[in-house]
Amino acid sequence: GESVGLHLPTLSVQEGDNSIINCAYSNSASDYFIWYKQESGKGPQFIIDIRSNMDKRQGQRVTVLLNKTVKHLSLQIAATQPGDSAVYFCAENISPDTGRRALTFGSGTRLQVQP
């Protein structure tokens, strides 16, 4: 289904702290999940993805955790920097992942990094 247009919750963290951004998804048929970062006035940028046959994936300073039992996804950002300030969206793809389906976006979280 479509994401709901809700006003964005905000997570405020101190520079250098770790950030955890959460996302709940609703479709148990989703098999591919992506986190995007969106800065003001720009399109979403890919951060990290994970397939449903995994429960954890690490990138540079970022980790995505997937809990299929409770349909929950999280993005962990280590040593958060001011440049990480943006809106973060999770997106899901419903099987089959042919590349011809649109991603469904979550409602997003605004991350504010305090210097």
Next chain:
Amino acid sequence: GAVVSQHPSWVICKSGTSVKIECRSLDFQATTMFWYRQFPKQSLMLMATSNEGSKATYEQGVEKDKFLINHASLTLSTLTVTSAHPEDSSFYICSARWTAPTAEAFFGQGTRLTVV
């Protein structure tokens, strides 16, 4: 990674006029592109799926006669907002996905449309 280019990045138009937004996949062929709309402080809402050589598929509640989509080639999809009204003012974003080796999605820079 692949690049999707969207043009223009912003446009101001008068009520009643039409505006065309272009979305190009610069280094890969995209048989399918997607158009999203985003209101301030909200998420991306899928408007339509653009299919090369065939009619677009519109999401429920999106007027196909209002938002005309043309996907005439494997690298270009256009969205035309016809007879624009102030309530059409929004941020429009296009996306294209690879089909192989992964199904990663790439997004354009977005177009800020303001109808006055």
